[in-house]
Amino acid sequence: MLVIGIAGGTGSGKTTVVEKIVQQLDLKGLNIISQDNYYHDNSQLTLIEREALNYDHPKSIDFELLIEHVRDLKAKKAVSQPIYSFVTHSRTGDYNHIEPKDVLIVEGILVLTHKELLKEFNLKVFVHADSDERLIRRIRRDTQERGRDLNEVLHRYQTTLKPMHQEFIEPSKNEADLIVPNMKQNNVAIDFLTTVINNSLKSH
Ligand SMILES: Nc1ncnc2c1ncn2[C@@H]1O[C@H](COP(=O)(O)OP(=O)(O)O)[C@@H](O)[C@H]1O
Ligand SMILES: O=c1ccn([C@@H]2O[C@H](COP(=O)(O)O)[C@@H](O)[C@H]2O)c(=O)[nH]1
Numbered sequence: 001m002l003v004i005g006i007a008g009g010t011g012s013g014k015t016t017v018v019e020k021i022v023q024q025l026d027l028k029g030l031n032i033i034s035q036d037n038y039y040h041d042n043s044q045l046t047l048i049e050r051e052a053l054n055y056d057h058p059k060s061i062d063f064e065l066l067i068e069h070v071r072d073l074k075a076k077k078a079v080s081q082p083i084y085s086f087v088t089h090s091r092t093g094d095y096n097h098i099e100p101k102d103v104l105i106v107e108g109i110l111v112l113t114h115k116e117l118l119k120e121f122n123l124k125v126f127v128h129a130d131s132d133e134r135l136i137r138r139i140r141r142d143t144q145e146r147g148r149d150l151n152e153v154l155h156r157y158q159t160t161l162k163p164m165h166q167e168f169i170e171p172s173k174n175e176a177d178l179i180v181p182n183m184k185q186n187n188v189a190i191d192f193l194t195t196v197i198n199n200s201l202k203s204h
Contacts, residue, residue, distance in 0.1 A: 001074050002204050003104045003120050004197065007112040007172055008127030009165050010056075011137035013182040014107045017127050017190065021105075024194040027201075029101035031073065035108020037084050038066040041091040050089035051152075056109065056164030063114050066106075070120045073100045086146045103201065109165075112172035123200060125193065126176035129183050131162070 008014045018032055040062050042050050054060060069079040080095040111117060112124055129137075135157055142148040173179060178196065180189045 001100065001102060001104055002122050002197070002200050003070065003074065003106065004123045004125065005111045005118070005121040006105060006107040006125045006127065007109060007169070007176070008180075008182075009129070009131070009134050009169050010109055010161060011134035011141065012127040012129040013137075014109075014127050017125075017180060017182060017193075018105055018107055020190045021194055021197065024190065025103075025197060027103060030103045030105065031098055031101045032105045032107065033066075033069065033081065033098070035061060035066065035106070035111050036086070037081050037096070038062045038108075039084050039089075039091075041082070043090040047088065053089065054160045054164065055089075056160050056169075058110050058113050058168055061108075061110055061114075063117060067114075067117050067120065069098075070104065070106060070117070073098065073104055074120070076100045102204075103197070109169050110172070112175040113168050118175060122204075123178070123196065124176045125178045125180060126173045127180045127182050128173070129181075131165070133183055 006014050006018060022030060022032070038061050039055065040060060042053060069081060072079050078097060078099045081098055083092045083094045083096060084090070085092050106121070112126065118124070138157070139150060139153050142153045143150060178193065180186065180193065182189070
């Protein structure tokens with residue numbers, strides 16, 4: 001199985017890049033795992049307490065479970081992935097059943113920060129967009145899709161998002177084999193990445 005890690009700051013365009021690659025790959029068997037489903041379950045806390053948590057620090061992710069699932073899929077075992085809600089900041093109690101396939105993409109802001117997880121990847125990609133562009137995209141998305149207001153997004157950006165990006169996410173760019181500039185539509189980079197994945201598939 002070919003395992004690809006795709007990281008990048010919030011709003012850099014990881015999900016968009018993954019969708020474009022998937023459209024172009026000539027493949028039936030592909031799984032996409034988002035780090036977002038592996039936030040620790042904090043349902044024992046109140047909503048107000050959960051809203052105050054830092055979701056951009058590596059400790060907010062259940063990497064143990066994420067790595068277990070990657071290894072299980074590589075060993076051709078199906079996994080039950082918890083489903084996470086960004087609106088309630090907690091697991092929903094439901095699960096996705098995932099069967100192993102030929103290619104696995106693992107995407108998320110922190111997937112290139114964890115030493116053990118890095119060992120599981122055959123290809124590591126970092127999607128880059130400048131911080132002002134990412135903040136604009138984040139405001140749009142969180143207000144339209146994640147039930148947040150402007151003040152909350154800006155407060156989170158200043159208190160956790162920006163410092164965590166500088167401390168953990170930006171340095172993880174050094175782990176990448178490929179950096180995809182995603183300030184504007186970048187079909188060349190998508191074509192290139194698709195070619196690299198197709199070539200890697202031939203040698204697996
Ligand atoms: N190259 C781009 N140009 C303009 N907008 C983009 C581009 N890539 C992504 N976006 C938009 O930015 C927002 C965040 O993109 P998304 O792929 O969800 O980022 P991430 O998964 O890294 O948080 C989405 O609304 C998406 O449509
Ligand atoms: O309960 C939560 C968990 C995470 N977040 C924020 O989500 C982003 C990561 O998602 P992307 O799709 O890569 O943007 C992260 O920056 C967290 O701050 C949240 O708001 N609530």
